[in-house]
Amino acid sequence: MNSSAELTNNGGAKPKALPLFSVSSSGFADKLFQKLTALFAFLILFLAVLTAFTLWQASAPTIQKMGWGFLTSTDWDPVQGIFGSVPFVFGTIISSFLALLIATPFGLGISLFLTELAPMKFRDPVAFLVEILAAIPSVVYGLWGIFLLAPFMRVYVDPLLIKAGGTLVGLLTGITLIFVSSALLGKFVKGIYGTALSLVIGLIGGILVGTMKMPFFQGPSTGLSLFTAGVILSIMILPTITAISREVFEAVPNSYRESAKALGATSWETILLAVVKPSRVGLLGAIMLALGRALGETMAVTMVIGNTPQVSANLLAPAHSMASVIANEFSEATSDLHIAALAEIGFLLMVITLVLNVVAHLLVWATATKFQK
Amino acid sequence: MVFLCGAAAFIAMIPLVSLLVYVLLQGFRRLDWAFFTHLPTPVGVDGGGMGNAILGTLTLMAIASLVGLPIGILAGIYLSEFGKKNKFAWTVRFTSDVLSGVPSIVTGIVAYTLVVKPMHNFSAIAGGIALGFMMIPIVTRTTEELVKMVPHSIREASWALGIPQWKTILSIVIRTAKNGILTGVLLSVARIAGETAPLLFTAFNNQFWPKGINEPTASLTVQVFTYAISPFKDWQDEAWSGALVLLMLVLSINLAAKLFFKNPRSLLR
Numbered sequence: 001m002n003s004s005a006e007l008t009n010n011g012g013a014k015p016k017a018l019p020l021f022s023v024s025s026s027g028f029a030d031k032l033f034q035k036l037t038a039l040f041a042f043l044i045l046f047l048a049v050l051t052a053f054t055l056w057q058a059s060a061p062t063i064q065k066m067g068w069g070f071l072t073s074t075d076w077d078p079v080q081g082i083f084g085s086v087p088f089v090f091g092t093i094i095s096s097f098l099a100l101l102i103a104t105p106f107g108l109g110i111s112l113f114l115t116e117l118a119p120m121k122f123r124d125p126v127a128f129l130v131e132i133l134a135a136i137p138s139v140v141y142g143l144w145g146i147f148l149l150a151p152f153m154r155v156y157v158d159p160l161l162i163k164a165g166g167t168l169v170g171l172l173t174g175i176t177l178i179f180v181s182s183a184l185l186g187k188f189v190k191g192i193y194g195t196a197l198s199l200v201i202g203l204i205g206g207i208l209v210g211t212m213k214m215p216f217f218q219g220p221s222t223g224l225s226l227f228t229a230g231v232i233l234s235i236m237i238l239p240t241i242t243a244i245s246r247e248v249f250e251a252v253p254n255s256y257r258e259s260a261k262a263l264g265a266t267s268w269e270t271i272l273l274a275v276v277k278p279s280r281v282g283l284l285g286a287i288m289l290a291l292g293r294a295l296g297e298t299m300a301v302t303m304v305i306g307n308t309p310q311v312s313a314n315l316l317a318p319a320h321s322m323a324s325v326i327a328n329e330f331s332e333a334t335s336d337l338h339i340a341a342l343a344e345i346g347f348l349l350m351v352i353t354l355v356l357n358v359v360a361h362l363l364v365w366a367t368a369t370k371f372q373k
Numbered sequence: 374m375v376f377l378c379g380a381a382a383f384i385a386m387i388p389l390v391s392l393l394v395y396v397l398l399q400g401f402r403r404l405d406w407a408f409f410t411h412l413p414t415p416v417g418v419d420g421g422g423m424g425n426a427i428l429g430t431l432t433l434m435a436i437a438s439l440v441g442l443p444i445g446i447l448a449g450i451y452l453s454e455f456g457k458k459n460k461f462a463w464t465v466r467f468t469s470d471v472l473s474g475v476p477s478i479v480t481g482i483v484a485y486t487l488v489v490k491p492m493h494n495f496s497a498i499a500g501g502i503a504l505g506f507m508m509i510p511i512v513t514r515t516t517e518e519l520v521k522m523v524p525h526s527i528r529e530a531s532w533a534l535g536i537p538q539w540k541t542i543l544s545i546v547i548r549t550a551k552n553g554i555l556t557g558v559l560l561s562v563a564r565i566a567g568e569t570a571p572l573l574f575t576a577f578n579n580q581f582w583p584k585g586i587n588e589p590t591a592s593l594t595v596q597v598f599t600y601a602i603s604p605f606k607d608w609q610d611e612a613w614s615g616a617l618v619l620l621m622l623v624l625s626i627n628l629a630a631k632l633f634f635k636n637p638r639s640l641l642r
Contacts, residue, residue, distance in 0.1 A: 028600070029537055029539050029540075030537055030538045030539050032539075033538070033539035033542070033543075034455050034539075036450075037447045037448070037450050037451035037454070037455065038451050038455065038461070038497070040444050040447035040448045040451065040459075041448040041451040041452060041456070041465045041513075042449075042463070042465070043444050043446055043509075044465050044468055044469050044472065044509060044510070044513060045464065045465060045468055047472065047506060047509060048468045048471070048472055050483070050487075051472075051475065051479070051480070051483050051506075053481060053482045054482075054486050054487060055479065055483065055486075058482065058486045061442055066572070078632070087642070092628040105381070106381045106384065107637070108383050109377060109380075109381030109382070110378065110381050110382045110385060111380055112378050113378035113381065113382050114382075117375045117378055117379070118378075118379070118382075126382050129386060129389060130385070131627075132624065132627075133385075133389050135563060135564075135567075135624060135627045136392065136567070136571070136592060136620065136623070137566075137567025137568070137622055138567070138568075138569065138621055139567070139569040139594045139598050139616070140392070140396065140571075140597070140616045140619060140620055141392070141599050142598070142601065143396075143597060143601045143612055143613065144391075144392045144395060144396070146601055146602070147395075147601075147609070148391065148392075148395060149388075158565070195443050200548065201431040230568050235385075235388045238385055266497065267392075273455070289474070292474045293474075295476070296475070296477065296478065297478025298476070298477065298478045298569070298570035299478075299569045299570055299594075299598060303598075303601065303602065309521075323476060323478045323570065326478050326482065327478060327570055327573055330481075330482070330485070330573065330574045331573055331574040331577065333453075340420075342482070343482050343486070346478065346479045347474055349478075349479055350475055350476070350479045353474055353475060353476055354471060354475070356474075357470070357474035358467075358471055358472045361467065361471065
């Protein structure tokens, strides 16, 4: 109302621009509506605080009894009332790390395929299939894991790893060394000599590691193991990595690609220099978000990890994870202390995923806004 | 390079195809009409189904929606309409993103401590609340994104007609973004329909038809889990059928959402 009056009073003068969010006549109802929706938004903050506070409260008995020992003890004996979280933290972290190791190359490969390489007609179907992969409930993955993946691992994969696991680790180390050394030495030793030098370093390192005695793959295997858990987790986090890294790649402006091409880069160089390099922070965020998912995944893991609280370098041995011990023991816990110990494991799990998620979201946001400027 | 990336995509499809084919093959063997309408039978007794578990899952979804949708949708509206550039909205947005990363089993412990413990029994209410908590962040962010996509000119046109802002939002902006919001709702419902972990010690399990929402309630997911880890062949077979029904439920909700969301712009008529 006010601004329209000004319009007529000013006569020939330039009219003032109307404010984008105009103040309407029924100010009170608007204020009320805004306050009401703000209240619901506030509930989200409340929910977050409530979650943290409830878990802290619920785990108070073990925090008092075990203190910091909870974080360093490997014993888990509900009957004696001794609780230590190490075997579960170990299982969760190693299985999630294995999952990342397997899923990251695949996820990045698929999203590069989808954004840069694949013919248009392939892109939508493949993206759709990856989305289906994300929608499958984890208990169904677990069912498939028990009856198909675990036997498959026991009969085909595990014996192979027991026989040739050292060679495999050596091969991987060698390849990694070649890339790392060529990246580090590239500045000092140019051209063919640099390539030769990094090849030699990779070869020697690979053979050294490959011939060492490895404790990682030792039989006999039942198929229910830390390694199987890592494999099933890698399948489950693949859609997360693919979807987010795809988003990051698509945020890279086309002018980057065009400039690289104009400078004579091959399509492989274009991808590496103009697409992957500028988005690496976002990719790190994608990987961390996937890691967050893997850490909290419960059902599929508990169905294939073997549920044995132990710390062993042997990846083919059964293990346990933070989420799976809660799933297994919470409803059957006999003492209050046992429940509190499980709640404290939940609290730990929440703290770990929270830190990861905060950092990951900040990273993804940082890259997304970088290209908008 | 194209070959390597294509191979990655191809290899990633193998587990998916194997899983889908197996669930279909194994699931159909035990699937009949009784599976949807009958109670589970003890080991060794033929027949029986997961009727109570299917009903339980639907009940839990309904309670979760009652808890999660109002908070999620209204908070989403706040973020998109009033939260363009203020600290509070930024904090809410960030908290909501972080909350969506909290493991579902942790949400289960929270619901156990807040609901099951004071009420002294497992119940569908507790399970529904746990699932509802999980829905809130998802619904909030999808609602915000979708409502934001409504062009500003539509709001201006409404204000120019003298319609107050709250009415503009409720009857014009929301109505324009209706299909989009519905898509977000469907996706979040599909996600919680497949959840098992938070139900293990909130809704628990039940072998009989539920008499109300204040007692232990079976759900498809928990039932599939229980049967899958059992040593009995006929229970394991039923687990596959349960998985098939669950998968159909989740995928059809997802597909429905996809149909609504075919082209985001076309939603805004």
